[in-house]
Amino acid sequence: xxxxxxxxxxxxxxxxxxxxQLWREAVTDAGELLDLLGLQHLAGQLPPADAxxxxxxxxxxVARMRHGDPRDPLLLQVLPQLVELDEVPGFVTDAVxxxxxxxxxxxxxxxxxxxxxxxxxxxxxxxRYCFRRHFPYGEEMAAAGQWKQALEHLRQDPSISELIxxxxxxxxxxxxxxxxxxxxxxxxxxxxxxxxxSRLPVVLPERIDAAFTGWLGALPLQKxxxxxxxxxxxxxxxxxxxxxxxxxxxxxxxxxxxxxxxxNDDADALAELSERLFAAGVLPYYLHQLDRVQGAAxxxxxxxxxxxxxxxxxxxxxxxxxxRLVREVGGDASKRPL
Ligand SMILES: *Cc1c(COP(=O)(O)O)cnc(C)c1O
Ligand code: SF4
Numbered sequence: 001x002x003x004x005x006x007x008x009x010x011x012x013x014x015x016x017x018x019x020x021q022l023w024r025e026a027v028t029d030a031g032e033l034l035d036l037l038g039l040q041h042l043a044g045q046l047p048p049a050d051a052x053x054x055x056x057x058x059x060x061x062v063a064r065m066r067h068g069d070p071r072d073p074l075l076l077q078v079l080p081q082l083v084e085l086d087e088v089p090g091f092v093t094d095a096v097x098x099x100x101x102x103x104x105x106x107x108x109x110x111x112x113x114x115x116x117x118x119x120x121x122x123x124x125x126x127x128r129y130c131f132r133r134h135f136p137y138g139e140e141m142a143a144a145g146q147w148k149q150a151l152e153h154l155r156q157d158p159s160i161s162e163l164i165x166x167x168x169x170x171x172x173x174x175x176x177x178x179x180x181x182x183x184x185x186x187x188x189x190x191x192x193x194x195x196x197x198s199r200l201p202v203v204l205p206e207r208i209d210a211a212f213t214g215w216l217g218a219l220p221l222q223k224x225x226x227x228x229x230x231x232x233x234x235x236x237x238x239x240x241x242x243x244x245x246x247x248x249x250x251x252x253x254x255x256x257x258x259x260x261x262x263x264n265d266d267a268d269a270l271a272e273l274s275e276r277l278f279a280a281g282v283l284p285y286y287l288h289q290l291d292r293v294q295g296a297a298x299x300x301x302x303x304x305x306x307x308x309x310x311x312x313x314x315x316x317x318x319x320x321x322x323x324r325l326v327r328e329v330g331g332d333a334s335k336r337p338l
Pocket of ligand 2: 122124125126127130131132167168169199228
């Protein structure tokens with residue numbers, strides 16, 4: 001008999017709540033969000049409603065925000081602000097050269113051995129700093145038409161050993177849609193690894209349900225799941241449980257963060273995030289310098305301060321808890337270390 005690993009023994013049962021229902025119930029009205037947090041007095045400072053990139057935040061994530069605190073690091077990631085409307089030189093709509101790296105519908109190929117699929121255009125949360133706010137998702141969904149174009153493209157490139165699902169959020173797709181992809185990948189022997197980049201295990205951990213973990217666990221590939229949390233307060237017991245379920249599938253679970261002014265540009269906050277992630281069984285991977293996307297300039301931290309912060313982390317934490325500080329530069333052959 002095989003002894004269960006510690007991770008398997010503590011794996012909690014899949015959640016009872018239906019994630020699609022929770023998705024639909026997300027807060028999408030900034031006035032309501034301010035009401036929920038006792039911050040009604042800030043309603044006059046909101047920008048006009050932005051149909052293109054509306055506020056969206058699941059209620060479970062709102063519950064992790066501090067009541068009455070306009071500087072709450074989770075709130076600042078989602079609340080539309082008037083400064084977003086400022087035109088700042090150098091902040092553009094396609095900040096990382098995605099259009100130039102497009103090889104087929106929804107397929108981005110920038111780095112050796114790895115192809116990235118824009119699997120879905122949806123997210124459960126709209127992060128104000130995100131490059132996605134300007135991306136033309138309408139034409140660019142790899143999941144459309146049974147993943148046909150993306151799989152066809154992969155078939156023709158034997159150098160691709162790792163497939164990365166990104167978006168938008170790939171876990172916005174129904175599990176049946178992911179199963180469809182899994183069947184297609186079975187015909188591509190060169191692909192040995194599947195990586196999923198998703199913010200859902202953090203912002204809507206109920207998404208990591210039994211159907212999904214059953215699919216992921218049975219997939220005959222190496223699996224990597226890269227979460228996206230920027231602050232320790234984003235992790236609570238429900239996120240711990242989702243991470244445990246992910247790890248029980250055999251997936252390696254990593255986290256990437258974006259360095260954000262006012263949110264996590266503080267050595268103590270970053271150290272606490274690394275410690276908190278590790279407590280959930282997750283290793284820090286990248287700390288990204290902000291993509292210079294129109295509407296996000298107020299989040300930028302300059303490179304010098306970024307380096308000072310990471311140096312402080314290095315002197316306080318074990319090496320494996322220090323994320324790699326990188327910037328994405330269009331045309332480069334990898335993320336660029338700072
Ligand atoms: C970031 C990114 C990757 C992954 O890069 P890693 O350094 O392997 O994490 C792959 N493809 C594209 C297009 C990317 O933007
Ligand atoms: S792609 Fe990621 S960072 Fe961007 S809005 Fe969606 S969840 Fe947020």
